[in-house]
Amino acid sequence: MKRIITDIFYKLFIYSIVPVIFLLIIFGVLMRNHVYQNINEIAHRQIEMINNELQDEIEFFDRRIVQRIDHSIHRYGSIQDDLKYFIYRVKELYDIYIVDKNGNIIDGESKFYRVERGKPLNIDNHRYQVDNMEVLIRFDKDLANGNRIVFRLSVKKILDEFCYSDNDLEYFIVDSMGNVVYDSNPSIYIKKVNLKGLGFLESGGKNVSGYFPFPTETGLLERHYVSIIKDLNDELIYGIKVNSELLGKETRKIYIQTAMMFVVYLLILYLIAKYLSKYLSNPIVALKRFSEEASKSDILNFNEKDFPDNELRVLAKNIYESFLKVKRLKDELFITLMSIGDGVIVTDNTGNIEMMNKVAEAITGYNNDESVGKPLVEVFRINNEITGEPVENPVEKALREGKIVGLANHTVLTDKNGNRKIISDSAAPIILNGEVKGAILVFRDDTEKEKFKKEMIRKEQIETIGLVAGGIAHDFNNILSAINNYMLVAKMSFGENEKVVEFANNVITLCGTGKFLANKLLVLSKGGEHISLVETDLYSLISETARFVLSGTNIKYDVKKADYYCYGFVDQNLVAQIFHNLLINAKQAMPEGGEIKIYIELDDSFLIFEKPSIKITVEDTGPGIPEDVIDKIFQPFFTTKQHGSGLGLYIVKAIVEKHDGRITVQSTKGKGATFTINLPASDRCTLENVKVDKELEMDRFCNKVLIMDDEYFVRDSLGMLFESLGCEVCLAEDGDEALKIYKENLEKGKKIDIVFLDITVPFGKGAKYTIEKLKIIDPDVKAVVMSGYTDSDIMENYKSYGFIDVLSKPYDRKRIIEILSKIGG
Template sequence: MPFQLTREERRIVVKIVTVYSLFGGLWIYLSDSVLGWLVRDPDIITRIATYKGLLFIAVTAALLYFLIGRYLIERKNLEKHIRLVEFAMARISDAFYLIDADGTFLDVNDAACRMRGYRREEFLAKRVSDIDPDFPPEAWAPHWDELKRSGSLTFEAVHSCKNGQAIDVEVTANYFRYMDTEYNCAVVRDISERKAAERELKQSEKELRSLMDLMPVGIAWSNNKGNIEYANHNFVEKFGYTLADVPTVEEWFLKAYPDASYREKLTSVWFASISEFHASGTEVPSFDVKVTCRDGSVRDMIINTLISHNRTLVIFTDVTERETLREELIKKQKLESIGLLAGGIAHDFNNILTAILGNISYAGLLIDKDHKAASLLLQAEKGAKRAAELAHQLLTFARGGEPITSSVAVARIIEDSLELVLHGSNVRSRVEIEDGVQNIKADSGQISQVFNNLIINAVQAMPDGGIISIRVSNFRIGQINNPYAVPVGAYVRIILDDEGRGIPSENLKNIFDPYFTTKSGGSGLGLASVQSIISKHGGHISVSSSIGSGTTFEILLPTSTEPAGEEVPSAGTALSGMAVEFGAGASLLVMDDEEMIREMASAMLEELGYRVTSCASGEEAVELYKVNYEAGTPFSAAIMDLTIPGGMGGRDAARAILDFDPGAQLIVSSGYSNDPIMSDYRHYGFAAVVVKPYGVAEIANVLSSLISSGKSAE
């Protein structure tokens, strides 16, 4: 093989020859010219020429020594540097590839051989496409062009080893030219452990996200730029917002807290707590917030904030139900307080009202209907009834007892309430009753009170007139998807709509609270008693409203399979000549601890034709009844006060009487109408019930029905 010099070696040889030629030529020309000008003797010229030649040889030898020595020193230094580089390349942990423009390996270091498992000569017999499947021969040219344009590329790849194993690597490729030849000097680092750790981290993160999606709290985290990177399933389900809706913390605050003043107050406190954490490591406290969801609803939340690795994680714990229960507990405590008050005054207050109302209705029997006092008595009776209604409303909150229920046609009650309340008003009604609507099991008086209150409220909400729409239908609640807090079963559903101004959202949640009212002169007991009555009937009531769109009440009441009972005439009918079957000498026993009630009842019943015997205690009643029974002149009926302070009441007295006269017609009477005995009087042996306060109509109808039929009356 002919001897070949490298380009650098040729450059050095040319440099030496050029210097030598210039120096030799100048020496010969200049020395001969000077010598010919100074010396004329040929012998001397010959001798000088000899010395000049020797000097030339010495000088050129010295020059050659200098030039060649310099070249050798540079070469030695270069070789030393090359050996140093080779030594270093052999010992670095990263692989080193020297690759030509065709993708052929020109040189590799020991680390490359160890990493791939090839011997050096095996490695140098391969191309890049042999170890990197991402660079087949057809892909190498575009890659090389890109490398030439950029000068350097860093990328991740998967390289194959001699044993078939694939390893993850990070490649830094560097393009350069040397002596008109293009090269790629690539440094390759084994990142298998890092990639394995990344895969494990991604798997852990995936499992963590799956776990967080199962958690019953909302979780979201953001980076230090304020971008929300993750929100779990509960967050999206609870609030309705996806990451597309709230991509940033700023956007979240704008949508979740639309009230500007509330948002400003919350953000200032929250961001101040985060700044305090960064400054001193103080834990960010939890906050109670109200979050506005995408559908407009508001949920009570406790937010806890955790900060780590430039990320802020927020946990949202939904306490809406807890807050609702807390509010319900407060409301229940209020109702219990009212109940204690009502229970405490009910007996005495209704006894007083019984004397007042009874005497007024009795007085109405004694005078002609055209008498001047008749209208005054009528007004007095109305006032006494209003007082009785207020007492009855208070009693709906009292603890214990159930309504005095029977099978009732709800349509009849609604029609009566509409006729009573809408009379003389500019409000019209539209009633839709589904065919075959079942009766309800209810206390007709209390349910009348419910519809009276609701219709009165609707009329007051429409001062300029309007329409009250009432829809009545059968409704069944199944086991699945039951949004109502009532048992599964059959109900009658009543929906009442008005066209009023609507109820502000801040008032809507309080309208069933006792004493809450926005009306001048209102007692705040109307809707509270409505809710209490519906609840005690095992039903459900809810309300929806918005400003300008009116108000809708939805009521569910349990159905009854029994036919509806007959309507009981009102007390006012007696004052206008109501036809009643008078006593015709039938004997009655009246037992009441209040003397004024005994006197009123005795006088009223005697006016109706009954013979009346009265007493103040259960013990006396049992004794009187027994004496008359054994004498063969038993009482036709006995009216017995349920509660006698410090003595035998109606319950124990009835038990004693029924022991010797199982057919006794006993009527229980009480001002404490929510006592269990009043709602289930037959179970305790009573044939009928009359609630205090009562007047002529109530007591006359009960007695007439009971005595004339000889059996129990409703």
Template sequence: MRAASKRNQRREINKIVGVYALFGSAWIYLSGYALIWLVSDRHIAEQIEVYKGLMFIMVTSALLYQLISRFAGRLAESVDRLEQSEARFQAIYHNVNDALFIHDAATGQLVDVNRTMCEMFGYTPEEAHSLTVGELSLGEPPYTDEDAWLLLQQAASGPPMTVRWRSKKKDGSLFWSEVSLRRADIGGSDRIIVLVRDITARHEIEEALQQNEEILKVLMEEMPAGVGWADESGRVQYLNSYVSDWLGFVSEDRPTLEELMQRALPDPAYRDRTLAPWREEIGKTTLESGTPITPLEAKISCVDGSSRHVILNTRLVRHRLLFTLTDITKWEAMQQEVLKAQKLESLGVLAGGIAHDFNNILTGILGNLSFAELLLDQDHPARGAVKNAEKASQRAAELAHQLLTFSRGGQPIKKVVPLGRLLQESLTLALHGTKVQTRLNLQEGLHAIEADEGQMNQAFSNVIINACQAMPGGGVLTVTAENLPLAANNSQTLPPGDYAKISFSDEGCGIAYEDQKLIFDPYYSTKPGGSGLGLASVHSIVIKHGGRVEVTSAPGAGTTLTFYLPSAGEAVAEEAPRQPERNTKAGEGTVLVMDDEEAIRTLTRDMLQYLGYQVVTCATGEEAVSLYREAAQAGRPFAVAIMDLTIPAAMGGKEAAQQILAFDPAARLIVSSGYSNDPVMAEHAEYGFCAAVVKPYRCDELQQALERVLSAP
């Protein structure tokens, strides 16, 4: 601006000089020739010459006055405008909200600062001019003196730049600033203009936003649900780790929603049936509306081969389709377990109510048949019919035993059982005479389990029989057993510890999705004429052993039933079964029989008399205690007392045994009951009994129990 002003001044001066020279030259030239032409008298011409000179001076003076006055007026206007411009510049320079520094481009020395800089940094104008860039910075990389000089050099030789800087005030406090550097020519000198803006508030907001974004991202990754969103074209933009783990996609893959659903629901018929209302509702709703879509339940297939029951929630917001997949597999399993427990409890009341009478009836039938078989000669024509009737009664007893599995409060009679042997025995018995082939895979060092061998054999057999029925034309049943440690919060919802995992996989027709959650319900069967007790008893047995059973199936792709049973620790050596020693001599002594059923009392009396014992019978626990006391006081104590565990509306065997043992600790007592799962039957020794016989019992079973008790010290 100063150079332009000087140029204008020179231009005005040149104009004044030019006008004066032109006018003077014209005056002298024209007035001289005019005088020569008009005046011939020399004396008069000289006088006119004098007046002409005076006139020239007056006219040129007036001309110069006019020219110089115009020049001075313009100069005054220019100076006034310059002063106003300078005032405006100073007002803007010192009153902007940003601190301004002017540095020499060659040396980097600070030339000038504005008033805002002094207020922002806390220095006086005199102090500010003597500052170095290092004194205005944090002093630690990347905010050191050397870093600042490097930025000044880059700005002096390159384009304008803006950086974020950690600035320092006079009192040593630090604040975040945005620094803009630009090269400029000021008064013919090469300068660097540095603008410093305090962005502390903005930086705090950005940090808060970044922190919230990180928290939101962590929340999205850690929340126990699959989360994602897609754009309005249906291209997925984000998937959290849950969806990635389940379906194998990551956000970088950018699948479409349709591709996502195809992988989640591979069965086309099931996918179309499940997603039809969801697709229709999305098609009728605009992306800008933000309207939530009706939640949808589906069973998705994961890349690891597992399946999960999820609820799909969808919302259309700001040109995005947000969706969450909430895994309710565990919750549903817990709900199903609660429902199953309630159903089994109800059934247990029924089973417990009829078990006593049913087993008493079966005891009378089976006992009399076995007793009749002993009384018949080997070649008697009725012996075959009695044998067949006995087998039919045993099948009825097995059915009663399945019903009793559901009764309340009972626990299995557990012992350490080698799992490999138990599986082989179950397969051999259940597959005899079928077309099904077996593939048995046992892990080396397979742990034993602590289980009721009879109940667990029943559970395995029921599963094997179901697999055979699913493959009527033959096939391969693959049984795999392995050790499996489970951590806390495992997907099976079991307590942490060591377990045995047993899988039965068939090649049958599979189970429909809607039937899978019902197969463990009592009396529910997918087979025409089925009782629905097979898998229900399996479920009850496994639960009472502290384990879990799961089903995985797809229509046409076979079925896998998987058991998780608590391990008994390291593997146990197989022991050859020991045959009980039979005592063929006649029984000696008197046996007290207490049972509320007259038919059973009569049957038991006849069998014991056949075996050589004397027998006294009674119907209640009160009578048994009284008879036992009277016999002991008379010096004719009973050798053994066989007592029914449960007597309706009277004292049962448990209470009677306590009273008998109170005055005769050496009493030999045998408990009898149809409740094979009753705690007293499972742990009879803890209640003072020497042995237990389960109704319905046969003559030889009763004889063996008596011989064991009488031969024991």
């Protein structure tokens, strides 16, 4: 309240002080002139009073006293006692002597001298005399009896009598030459200064008044107000000068009056300020205080009675409602900051921490309570990951530059426990009304992200290698297919020559080994994440895998299939990996040698895709698996080997599960282990007995076949293989040529029974392109898709593309016979 009044008073004072000072100056000037006028009048009155008194005294002594003495002498012959008594009473002002004709003292009274009767009167004969610090006027009168009366009148006494007793007025006496005869100021009297040339002595008038320079005690001239009366004969001048102290007193009175007026003015201002504060400012200040509390405090109480029933109450109510809204938003913001997935640290404009959320606590290792008030650099310690050099704190830069700042790459944070974490962050200044109030730092722990990033780079590198490996596998498969086909034709053409048949079988076996290696490359090319289910001869696949793994060891193996054997519907490369890992484990378990038996049969007790599955049993004669670990062997990274990775059997189980199959294990200590695997069977697998190999070997066909492959040796050798089976063969290099041949035969009435199309052909005119065009020419066309890639979508979903079957490279004669048997002829 007092401050409000003071502020209003101060503003009123500032806006009115100049005219008030101007008015007070005018008042002071007028009052000063008035004072000087009064002083002038006082001096005139005093000097006139002194002059009249002197004239009266002179007249009294010069006439009346002399007349009375003469009368007393004439009448009584002597001076009467009463007259003597009177003379005695006035001796404070006079010297009175009665002398004879010779000048000897007859009688008298004196303040200044001892009267010695009969002695001569030895005093100055001049009319104006200075004697014993007194200024005297001498009068000589002859008496009736011949004697003479001499008396002297003290001018100083009269001046003392009629001047102010407090020495406000000073008097002086000057002779006609300008010498100071007497001055009531002792310093001037003692110096006996000469006042000639000061102006008032040379004035022609009898009476003189005004300001004149006057000597002071220090010898400097000071202007005094002087009022003088010159003697009639200009022999003696006496006057009054106004003491500067009197002027000071009067001036101080002016100052006091002016000050009192100023105080009254200030009082009026204060009353006005109080009135304005009560009826105008107080409600506004209360509203201002209310709004400040709303902006600074989290708690605000609104009472309508605190505000008058007018617009201020409405405004206060609006402020209160806005406060509630802001508080709600602030609480939501706080909850958001505390719940956000990134670390958040808020600092003031000096870089000291004000708040940390839970994520920031977890990353830095410091909690909010111990961090608040500390410099950020004590909690957020960052360095370059590569050089180890300290990194400039982004908050300092954001506060300095007033803009968003991000961290450079390779920045690590050292937490409270000394752990190093790769982080990324950014700092933004908090700017209110154009002023930086603080900063907010948002950061995250990218340690796992960086690991993932490196892993992704490694994966991309592997994928790149896989693409190369896939290309190599494709070309390698084409070469193997051509070699395999030529050997099959040679075997059939020179069947009577045992040596040729033996060489052909060896080459075909080597092609199988090469196919296994190509499959390895294909596994690498697709990383094992994607499975391509195709109809696969598991017997041949497992046999080739066993021969490849166990070749050159002292372990015997035997792969058998049941009469009710059927092809599997699996990913060839991944299934090869299954048996590769199982056989490797068995080989390592029997370093001194042993035996492995593998048996393949159709199993209707475990259905996959609502069809009977293929069951493969792998049995070894090793030491077996201990009972305490048999339940852990499929767990990742579990191993009993000194240098094992613990991933072999885990991968086996993962591949089986990808096929919706199952794997189980049984083991007796000292009697080996038996793994049983169920995998999906081909769509053609039923419990009906299928033709055995020897019956298939005896089949001959008269179908007309069209083979399309961009590799000459592949299509040429495959054509020879089909011809060895009795088929009529047409060869095409790409899709356009295949379409031309098929259309020409169709127009001649010699429809081609079956078309074999390679997926990958230059310029995109492979199996997909060709089958689409063939369906337009002949909707009933029968086509088989061929590829060295088993992970193609066409190979997996061949029926949806319009194919009746698939044929994988390198080609298997028995598989070709099965396909030809399906269409008849």
